[in-house]
Structures are given as structure tokens and as C-alpha cells.
Amino acid sequence: MSSPGVMTLRDVHKTYNGRGVPVEALRGVDLEIGAGSFTCLIGPSGHGKSTLLHLLGGLDRPTAGSVTVLGEQVGRMTDVELARFRATRVGFVFQFFNLLKGLTVAENVELAMMYAGTPVRQQKTRVHDLLEAVGLAEKRRARANELSGGQMQRVAIARALANNPDVLLLDEPTGNLDSASEAEVMAILDDLHAQGRTIVMVTHSSEIAARAERIVEVRDGRIAS
Amino acid sequence: MNDFKLVIRNLLGSRSRFALTLVGITLGITSLVVMMSLGTGLRAQIDKQAADLGANLVVTPKGWCAYEQVKVLSGSQLPDAIPAEELTAIESVEGISVLPYLTVGSAVDNEPVPVTGIRVAETAETKRWAVASGEAPAEDSRGILAGSAIADSFDLAPGDHLTLRGTEFVVTGVLEATGTGDDGVLFIPLAVAQEVYETDGRISFAAVQVEDITQVELYAQRIADAANVAVVSDRQLLASVLSVVNTVSTTLRIIAAVAVLTAAFGIINTMLMATFERRREIGIMKSIGSSNARIFRTFMAEAAAYGVIGGVVGLVVGSVASRLITPYIAQNEFTAFVGGARVQAVPPLGDMALILGGAVVVATLAGVYPAMRAARLTPVEAISYE
Ligand SMILES: Nc1ncnc2c1ncn2[C@@H]1O[C@H](COP(=O)(O)OP(=O)(O)OP(=O)(O)O)[C@@H](O)[C@H]1O
Numbered sequence: 001m002s003s004p005g006v007m008t009l010r011d012v013h014k015t016y017n018g019r020g021v022p023v024e025a026l027r028g029v030d031l032e033i034g035a036g037s038f039t040c041l042i043g044p045s046g047h048g049k050s051t052l053l054h055l056l057g058g059l060d061r062p063t064a065g066s067v068t069v070l071g072e073q074v075g076r077m078t079d080v081e082l083a084r085f086r087a088t089r090v091g092f093v094f095q096f097f098n099l100l101k102g103l104t105v106a107e108n109v110e111l112a113m114m115y116a117g118t119p120v121r122q123q124k125t126r127v128h129d130l131l132e133a134v135g136l137a138e139k140r141r142a143r144a145n146e147l148s149g150g151q152m153q154r155v156a157i158a159r160a161l162a163n164n165p166d167v168l169l170l171d172e173p174t175g176n177l178d179s180a181s182e183a184e185v186m187a188i189l190d191d192l193h194a195q196g197r198t199i200v201m202v203t204h205s206s207e208i209a210a211r212a213e214r215i216v217e218v219r220d221g222r223i224a225s
Numbered sequence: 226m227n228d229f230k231l232v233i234r235n236l237l238g239s240r241s242r243f244a245l246t247l248v249g250i251t252l253g254i255t256s257l258v259v260m261m262s263l264g265t266g267l268r269a270q271i272d273k274q275a276a277d278l279g280a281n282l283v284v285t286p287k288g289w290c291a292y293e294q295v296k297v298l299s300g301s302q303l304p305d306a307i308p309a310e311e312l313t314a315i316e317s318v319e320g321i322s323v324l325p326y327l328t329v330g331s332a333v334d335n336e337p338v339p340v341t342g343i344r345v346a347e348t349a350e351t352k353r354w355a356v357a358s359g360e361a362p363a364e365d366s367r368g369i370l371a372g373s374a375i376a377d378s379f380d381l382a383p384g385d386h387l388t389l390r391g392t393e394f395v396v397t398g399v400l401e402a403t404g405t406g407d408d409g410v411l412f413i414p415l416a417v418a419q420e421v422y423e424t425d426g427r428i429s430f431a432a433v434q435v436e437d438i439t440q441v442e443l444y445a446q447r448i449a450d451a452a453n454v455a456v457v458s459d460r461q462l463l464a465s466v467l468s469v470v471n472t473v474s475t476t477l478r479i480i481a482a483v484a485v486l487t488a489a490f491g492i493i494n495t496m497l498m499a500t501f502e503r504r505r506e507i508g509i510m511k512s513i514g515s516s517n518a519r520i521f522r523t524f525m526a527e528a529a530a531y532g533v534i535g536g537v538v539g540l541v542v543g544s545v546a547s548r549l550i551t552p553y554i555a556q557n558e559f560t561a562f563v564g565g566a567r568v569q570a571v572p573p574l575g576d577m578a579l580i581l582g583g584a585v586v587v588a589t590l591a592g593v594y595p596a597m598r599a600a601r602l603t604p605v606e607a608i609s610y611e
Pocket residue numbers: 016017018023024025043044045046047048049050051052605606609
């Protein structure tokens with residue numbers, strides 16, 4: 001099955017049935033994202049950006065419509081298949097609380113490899129390269145909760161790359177950082193983009209959005225532009 | 226990183242939670258060990274005591290209940306209730322030898338001590354006593370043959386003087402330890418005891434040995450015909466005593482089971498708290514590729530680890546505790562047996578394995594519900610809230 005983009009969404013709906021009234025977070029999203037592109041999702045708070053990103057990352061299933069990522073139908077996968085998909089096909093970075101606080105920096109990254117089934121010896125050699133790439137090799141034995149916010153995000157990016165996924169999804173990764181840390185993170189992302197990875201990132205900063213190849217605005221659970 | 230390391234890290238992630246849960250489990254297992262070893266010690270000691278009674282039949286006053294029969298084995302004070310003429314009648318039965326006992330009490334340094342009147346030479350021979358120091362008193366002398374434990378605790382040595390019932394006695398000998406209730410008793414000649422305690426020739430009970438062991442029932446019948454007394458075989462005696470002890474040790478076990486259940490709820494509580502506190506971590510683990518089943522396994526392994534660690538620590542602490550506690554509990558008729566059983570107060574290896582296995586099973590079961598909750602969380606639920 002050949003799809004024009006790495007990620008294709010067709011009339012995607014997502015309704016949360018929490019306590020109380022159901023919330024229609026996405027109401028018919030159509031979107032195509034090309035291989036190797038750098039896309040920013042922008043839009044007002046609460047309008048469905050994170051929800052959309054979660055569907056792309058296989059963290060949740062659509063209520064209706066189809067989400068195809070790297071040729072796989074997110075909505076049709078079993079729990080085990082989804083877990084495998086999240087482990088190997090995509091890398092995810094959140095705004096907050098990305099790391100397991102009780103583990104060291106290296107262990108946080110290794111954990112992602114463990115879930116992908118990488119043998120321990122290979123984990124050790126690869127974790128070094130990954131941390132080197134985000135400039136944190138010397139911090140590998142530090143506890144995650146001893147790091148600054150910027151360092152944590154860099155570890156989270158290293159972890160997202162642990163299993164060498166084609167797609168990197170980031171939900172406001174710099175939303176919580178000072179400008180120096182933000183610049184570091186953005187430099188890493190520019191590098192990754194240059195290496196040919198597909199990047200989708202949610203941001204509130206128009207400055208950051210300006211660096212992307214494409215800006216997609218999410219409004220009222222739909223694509224506005 | 227591997228699953229084992231992850232479990233260890235999770236356990237130690239919150240040290241105070243880990244420590245508190247472990248204390249709960251350890252307490253539960255400890256009390257189980259203490260209760261079980263008391264029960265086991267009790268039974269082992271009664272077996273030994275019965276064997277050392279050196280009797281095929283025990284003659285008691287009519288109408289004694291199991292509680293009083295227990296006292297025969299424990300050497301505590303009994304009502305003096307078989308009159309002299311009945312004893313004579315018993316002794317006239319052919320083919321048996323009779324050892325009469327008169328159990329009375331006295332006080333040394335204001336502490337109650339059991340005193341038993343015996344036919345010294347015959348009893349010593351039947352019970353194969355060894356005298357550690359001094360010698361056994363003559364049958365009509367005011368001499369004391371002291372059990373090893375009581376000699377220890379009152380620092381008695383041959384030549385010491387003791388006053389029993391206002392009468393001066395001399396310690397003539399101290400027995401070697403027998404590991405039975407005899408260790409805690411002062412023995413004096415029967416005739417002297419009857420005189421000093423003014424029992425008018427009465428005795429408390431008599432142990433009977435028969436010549437032909439295959440005819441025990443027949444001798445019992447003959448004794449019952451000859452005298453107005455009750456006769457039980459050592460086996461019946463043992464059975465009725467054991468039935469009393471069984472109730473006691475069943476009670477002990479129930480108490481221990483409650484303790485273990487409490488510990489199990491401690492685990493459930495801890496694990497549920499852990500699931501709640503670690504929602505986000507669970508979400509992260511899932512978002513980087515952990516399946517639901519794997520989260521479930523991780524949490525189950527944590528719960529089981531509590532069982533293993535708590536079980537081992539509990540076994541060790543419990544074994545030490547039961548050794549320390551036993552002497553203090555050995556105060557009433559039933560538990561008095563354990564007093565002599567200093568060596569016994571640790572459960573046998575099989576029981577230990579059972580306890581450890583049980584601890585792991587209970588802990589693992591306690592982990593099921595929290596682990597299911599953890600596994601069911603969707604990554605989005607786990608991450609996006611708060
Ligand atoms: N797990 C959930 N259960 C119920 N409702 C949810 C859940 N997650 C999001 N929502 C609701 O769905 C809507 C879209 O939320 P979403 O997080 O996608 O917005 P967003 O554009 O990412 O906002 P922000 O910029 O503040 O992060 C909101 O109304 C939100 O309250």
C-alpha cells in the first residue's frame with residue numbers, strides 16, 4: 001500500500017467520553033504530511049493540537065476516520081501492535097514530565113530500547129552515541145531529576161531517537177524552557193531534519209513556527225489552514 | 226536496562242514507601258513464624274514429655290478433664306486426690322509397677338516453684354535421670370533433687386538449704402538437663418512430702434508400667450476394678466492433651482493469618498498508591514513502547530518482590546523473635562511445655578518453605594488489582610491529567 005505521505009489523516013474524529021459531557025476534541029481532520037518534512041502545529045489552547053499529535057504517535061485511537069502512519073492504520077492495531085509501533089516507528093517528546101525520575105539519564109534512554117527488544121550490550125553502546133548527539137554524554141550517570149529543564153528535554157529527544165524512528169513527534173518541547181535551552185533544542189531538531197527525519201511539532205511560539213517548512217493551524221478540532 | 230533492574234529501581238524509587246510496606250509484611254510473617262513455632266514447639270515438647278513419663282498407663286482421680294491431664298505432663302500443681310488405700314489397691318494388681326507422684330507447690334524467694342514428691346530411686350531409674358552434681362536424697366530424708374533449670378534460676382547447689390512449707394530441706398543433688406518439664410521441678414521423697422504437706426498418704430496421680438505391653442487394656446481394666454480411679458493409657462492421655470493443644474495452636478494460627486492478611490492489604494494499598502503516584506511514569510513507559518501486558522508484569526513483579534523480601538526478612542526476624550519471646554509466654558499450663566523446648570522454638574524447614582511460598586503468593590495476589598489498574602490506563606489518560 002503506497003500512501004502519498006508518511007502520515008495521512010482522513011476525516012478523523014476524536015471524542016473523549018470522560019466524566020460528564022463528551023468532548024469532541026477533533027471534528028473531521030484531513031491532513032497529509034510528507035516524508036522528511038518539518039511541520040509545526042499551532043492554534044489556540046484546547047483546540048485539539050495534542051489530541052492530533054497523540055493519534056499520530058499511536059498513543060490513542062481515533063473515534064472515527066482513518067489515521068495512517070508509515071503505512072500502518074493506527075485505529076486498527078491491537079494493544080500489542082500499538083506498543084510495538086510506539087517503540088519502533090515513532091519517537092515522542094512531551095512538554096512536561098518526560099523522564100522517569102528514579103532512573104539515570106542513560107537508563108531512561110535504555111528503557112526505550114528495552115521495550116523495542118534491543119539486547120543490553122547494544123543498548124550500552126548506542127546510548128553513548130545518542131547522549132553524545134544531544135551533548136549530554138558526561139551526564140549519563142546523573143539522576144533524571146537532577147537535570148535542568150533543557151537537559152531533560154534533550155534526554156527526552158535522545159530517548160525518542162533511541163530506536164531510530166523515521167518520525168519524531170514533539171508536543172511543545174520548548175514551552176517550558178528559557179531561550180538558551182530552547183535554542184539548543186531547536187538546533188538539535190534542525191540537525192535531525194537535515195538528516196531526513198520527518199518532524200511534527202506543536203508550538204505556541206510563532207518564532208519557532210517560522211523555522212518550520214510548513215505551518216498547520218488547528219482550530220475547533222479542524223485544520224484551519 | 227532490563228526488566229529486573231526496572232523493578233528494583235521502581236521499588237527503591239520511593240524508599241520510605243518501600244521501607245514501610247516491608248515493615249508491614251515483615252510484621253505479618255514474623256507473627257506467623259512466632260505463632261507456628263510456638264505451636265510446633267508445644268507439640269514436640271508434649272511428645273517428648275509423654276515419652277519421658279515412662280508409663281504405659283496413668284492413674285488419675287476420677288473425673289479429671291483434659292486440662293488437668295495436661296498438668297500431669299507439665300508437672301504443675303495438682304489436687305492431691307488418690308487416697309492411700311486406693312494406691313495400695315492399685316499396687317496389689319499383678320504384673321505392673323507403680324510410680325506415685327504428689328505434686329505440690331512452694332515458694333522460693335517469693336516465686337512459686339513446683340515441688341513433686343516421688344519415690345526417688347525408682348523414679349530416677351525409670352526416667353533414666355543423671356545426677357549432675359551431688360546425689361539423690363535418701364527416701365526418708367529432707368533432701369531435694371533439683372531440676373537443672375530451676376537450680377540454674379535459683380542458683381542452687383548441693384548443700385544449700387531451702388525452706389518448704391516451714392520445714393528446712395537440704396539440696397542434695399542437681400539433675401542433668403532432660404529437656405522436659407522435670408527441669409523446672411524440685412523433687413523430694415514422697416513420704417516426706419506427704420508428711421510435710423499433710424496429705425494423709427494421698428497422691429496426685431500414678432504412672433504405671435506394665436509387664437506385657439500387648440495387654441495394656443487388660444491391666445487398665447484390672448486397675449479400674451481394683452480401685453476407685455480413672456485409668457488412661459499414655460496414648461489416650463497424649464491424644465486428649467494434643468486436642469487441647471490443637472485448639473491453642475489453631476487460635477495461634479488464626480491470629481497469624483489475620484496478621485498476614487493485614488500485611489496483604491498493606492501491599493494492595495502500597496501498590497495502588499504507587500499506581501496512582503506513577504500514572505505519569507506509566508504513561509511515559511507506554512508512550513515509549515511498553516505494552517499493557519508488560520506494565521502488568523512489571524507491577525506484579527514488584528508485588529512479588531515485596532513478598533520475597535518480606536518473607537525472608539520475616540522468617541529471620543520471626544525465628545529470632547520466637548526464641549526471645551518463648552520464655553515469656555511459657556507461663557501457663559499449655560505453653561509451659563515450650564519453656565523446656567528452648568531448642569525447638571524455630572519452625573521446621575518445611576514450614577519455613579511453606580511460609581516463604583505463602584508470602585510470595587499472597588503478595589502477588591495483592592498485586593493483581595493494582596497491576597490491572599496500571600495496565601488499563603491509556604497513555605493519554607496517564608499523561609494529560611493534572
Ligand atoms: N484525556 C482526555 N479526556 C477528556 N478530555 C480531554 C482529554 N484530553 C484532552 N481533552 C479535551 O480535548 C480538547 C482538546 O485538547 P488538546 O489537549 O488536544 O488541546 P491543545 O490544543 O493541545 O491545547 P493546549 O495548547 O492547551 O495544549 C480540550 O477541550 C480538552 O479538554
